[in-house]
Amino acid sequence: MQYAWERSYPESLSWSDPLPAPVPLESYSESAASTCPDKIAIDFYDRLISFAELDLLARRVAKGLQSLGVAPGVNVGLLLSNCPHFVACFFGTLYAGGRVVTFSPIAGRDELVRQLEDSEVAVLIAGNWLPQHAELRQAAATTTKLVMCSLGDFLDEAKAAGLIGHAALGTEGGAGRRFAELVANDGRFAPHWRGDLREEVAVIQYTGGTTGIPKGAMLTHANFSAVMHMRDRLNGSPPPDHDLKILCVLPIWHIFGLTMNMLRAVATKTEVVLHLRFDPGKVLADIAGKRVAVFSGVPAMYAALVGHPMFEQTDISSVKSWGCGGAPLPPEVRSRFETRARMDVQQGYALTETTSFAVQRLSADQPSAAGVGLPVPGTVVEAVDLQTGLELVPSGQPGELCITGPQVTIGYWRRPDENREAFRGGRFHTGDIGFIDEAGYVTVVDRKKDMILVGGHNVFPANIEAALREIDGIADAAVVGIRDEDLGEVPKAFVVMLPGRPPVAHPVICRLLAKRLSSFEIPVTTEVVDALPRSATGKILKKDLRPRAKT
Numbered sequence: 001m002q003y004a005w006e007r008s009y010p011e012s013l014s015w016s017d018p019l020p021a022p023v024p025l026e027s028y029s030e031s032a033a034s035t036c037p038d039k040i041a042i043d044f045y046d047r048l049i050s051f052a053e054l055d056l057l058a059r060r061v062a063k064g065l066q067s068l069g070v071a072p073g074v075n076v077g078l079l080l081s082n083c084p085h086f087v088a089c090f091f092g093t094l095y096a097g098g099r100v101v102t103f104s105p106i107a108g109r110d111e112l113v114r115q116l117e118d119s120e121v122a123v124l125i126a127g128n129w130l131p132q133h134a135e136l137r138q139a140a141a142t143t144t145k146l147v148m149c150s151l152g153d154f155l156d157e158a159k160a161a162g163l164i165g166h167a168a169l170g171t172e173g174g175a176g177r178r179f180a181e182l183v184a185n186d187g188r189f190a191p192h193w194r195g196d197l198r199e200e201v202a203v204i205q206y207t208g209g210t211t212g213i214p215k216g217a218m219l220t221h222a223n224f225s226a227v228m229h230m231r232d233r234l235n236g237s238p239p240p241d242h243d244l245k246i247l248c249v250l251p252i253w254h255i256f257g258l259t260m261n262m263l264r265a266v267a268t269k270t271e272v273v274l275h276l277r278f279d280p281g282k283v284l285a286d287i288a289g290k291r292v293a294v295f296s297g298v299p300a301m302y303a304a305l306v307g308h309p310m311f312e313q314t315d316i317s318s319v320k321s322w323g324c325g326g327a328p329l330p331p332e333v334r335s336r337f338e339t340r341a342r343m344d345v346q347q348g349y350a351l352t353e354t355t356s357f358a359v360q361r362l363s364a365d366q367p368s369a370a371g372v373g374l375p376v377p378g379t380v381v382e383a384v385d386l387q388t389g390l391e392l393v394p395s396g397q398p399g400e401l402c403i404t405g406p407q408v409t410i411g412y413w414r415r416p417d418e419n420r421e422a423f424r425g426g427r428f429h430t431g432d433i434g435f436i437d438e439a440g441y442v443t444v445v446d447r448k449k450d451m452i453l454v455g456g457h458n459v460f461p462a463n464i465e466a467a468l469r470e471i472d473g474i475a476d477a478a479v480v481g482i483r484d485e486d487l488g489e490v491p492k493a494f495v496v497m498l499p500g501r502p503p504v505a506h507p508v509i510c511r512l513l514a515k516r517l518s519s520f521e522i523p524v525t526t527e528v529v530d531a532l533p534r535s536a537t538g539k540i541l542k543k544d545l546r547p548r549a550k551t
Contacts, residue, residue, distance in 0.1 A: 019378060019406060020229050022197040022222035026094040028267045029055045035240075040271045043245075043290070044084050045163070047154050051269065054088060059187035061092025067185075068123050068145050072097040072192050075204065077121035077144070079103045079112075079130070082252050082276050085149040085179060087262060089125050094202060097192035098123075101204045101216070102253040105130050106536060111214065115206055116140055118414065119216055125149060125179070129164040146176025151276075153179055163276050197221040204413050205255050207352045216413035217353045219255075226378070226406035227259055227357045228267045233377050234360065238268055244293040244320075245271045247286060249278045249301065251536050256325050259356040260296055270294075280304040284314040296323035298538030302345070303333045316341060325350065326538040330469055330476070348373055349444055351430060353422075355407040359442045371434070371443025379405035381442050382427060383435055386458075390425045393435075398445055398458075401434045402427035433460065450542060452481035452489045454520045461542075464491060464523065467516045471509065473501040478532050478540045479523060480549045492549045493523035496531060503528045 032041065033055035042049040049057075070076055076093040078100060080086040093100045101119045103112060105127065116124070124140050125147040140146060151160035194200055202224060204216040231237075238244055246265050250257030265272045273286055278301055286292060297305075302324060305311055322337075322345045329347060338344055348360035349372040359381060361373035375381045383399030385391045393399035408428045411419040422429050433451060434444040446460040453459070461479035468477035476496040481489040497503055506526040513522050533544040 019226060022220075022225035024094065024194060024197065024200075024221050025202050025224055025263065026058070026091050028228075028263065029058055029091040032266055032269045036269050039269060041266070042084055042087065043271060043273045044154055045159060045276075047084075049084055049154075051266075054084075055091070056187055057084075057088040057183060058091035058095055059189055060183035060185050061088050062095035062189035063185045063187055064147075064182035065092060065096040065098065065123060066189055070096045070098040070123060072194075074098045074123075075101050075119055075121045077101045077103055077116065077119065077124040078253065079105055079124060079126040080149065080253065081105045081127060081130070082248060082257075082274055083127065083149070083151065084154050084274070085125070085127070086252055087266075088183075090262070091266075095189055099201050099204060102206070102258070104206075104251075104253055104536060115214065115216070116144070119204055119206075123147065127151075129160075147179055147182050148176050149179040194221075197225070199410065201410070203258070205258070205352050215415055215418065217409045218411055218413055219355055219409055223355045223407050223409065224259065224263060227355045228264065230357060230377050230379075230407065231264065238270065240269070242268075242270070245273055245290060246294040246296075247273045247275070247283065247290075247292040248296075249275045249283060250296055250298070254536055255352045255356045256296070256298075256350075260323070260325075278304070280308045281310065284308060284310050284316070287319060288315045291318040293318055294321045294323075295319055296325065298326040298536075299324060299329045299333065300534060300538045302329060302337055306333055306336045306340075311340065319343075322346065325356070326535075327540070328466075332469075348376075349442065351403075353409040353428060353430070354403055354405070355409070357407050358403055358405070371437075371441050373442060374440055375403075375405075375442065379403065379407070381436065384425070384427070384429075386433070386448070389429055395438045396435055398433050398435045398460075400448055401430045401432045401442070401444070403430060404428065450480075452479075452491055454481075454484075454489055454491070455487040457518075457520050459491060459521050461491065464493065464513070464517060464521055467513055468493060468495060468509070471504060471512050473498055473504055475499075476532055478542060478545055480542050480545050482524075482549050484524075487520075491521065491523045493526045494529050494532060494545060494549075495526060496529060 032051040037050060037052035039051055040048050041051040041054045065076060076098045078086055078089055090100055101121050103115060121144055123145045128148045129151055151163060198220055200221050201218045202221045203219045205219055206214040206216050246261055248261040250261050252258050252262045273290055273292060322341060322343060324345050324347050329345060334345060346361060350356045350358040357376055358379055359373045360376050382402045383393050384402055385393055385399055389400055404427055431448045432444055433446050433448050434442060436442050446462040450461050451458055452461060464479045465477045468474055474495050475498045478494045479491050482492045484490040509526050510522050533541040535541055
């Protein structure tokens, strides 16, 4: 299968030094096992796994998968939360020659069924601690070879039961075969030939689907390899004998956690303290007790940490890097957190299609008004007109943001028409509206599909939301467009109040917003809700709000 026609961005970009040749992703596991075999790779609730053990397990997964027919060009699905199985099966699939397809364990059944059918996975590896998907896994077994994983593969019964909240640990496999059976071999898999790593798809990662039906972004070995090199160039790499630890609570089935936590850790031979799910109390306890050095999260996680009763008393001084992505960090949460941590939270802007790396705030001295940051090394970010998407707009003028660089996807799986649209003009069109100032700083204004056209005026909900969050008592906000007979569309606001605070009346909100916004930007109505629907990475799911906005 050829995708070169879709990859229309330049072959070489402006680097201060040449970009090193890409490497197969499984080579990161092989290198770690050979150079520091006894070093801890994963700490999973005190179950310690060395790099040598992890790599051997991945090789056994590879041989087991090859016995099920996995070979170059074959897709293997992972329906798993954060667990050692995911890491071993990720590298094992690549060792076997297959492609990894990641599925969200918190997605709805219908969405998962669509993705399973679309991705054409030949083998599905699933966690049997996900009871809500038992019916789905059973249905998949009729067309797909199924491997069932259990937390009991790595943890004792009491600890596993405590994590999943019920006694059904599932040491039995149910439909399909057990993970223990898959890896019951010597790990001597059959090596395979690789082609151009710029074309060799390593991962099919489904987009979050915040604005429509999810699509599978095809990410190559070269895409990921480029990000690893770009991260080193931008932030430096730890010395070979380092003892840093990464606390991973980001879902590694999502591109943010997969790239910036899991792959980054193995590439730099760094220990990962891996949590099945986010628990703010457990996060604080492990930061203090295990002396974690790196933490990445989404805004909701930072808000939960700030609001935890142990936040002020916990020793978080070991953390050398705090990162946040997925959505903007609310100013109040950021201020409280940075005051306590005495350190900036590093933020940026990226997409699944850019392998979770594109724009980053490069300096603590960067003014807050300068948006999300500068393009990372080797990356070009441009703004084009909203009508044709082909003409560059002047500095400071909003347009659709486009990205070119070695981390950009080669296209969407089985979506030739959408690929032509996304890569028109030789750039990848992000669907986000933003602008670039004369100094090169990128500011993201809103999603193109979220823009509201009010009587001919372009209204950006993110601008209204930012103003709403500054109103005393409002913790969070989302704005969507609703139909209007005279103006076409008008904005409606959904707001979440701070705990214990009474709702702010709509007339008061309008009066306060009038100091910052134009009259056509002020919401015509405000609805107070307990919480806003969000994706696993904290993005507001406006597709879930729009039907409610019509009622």
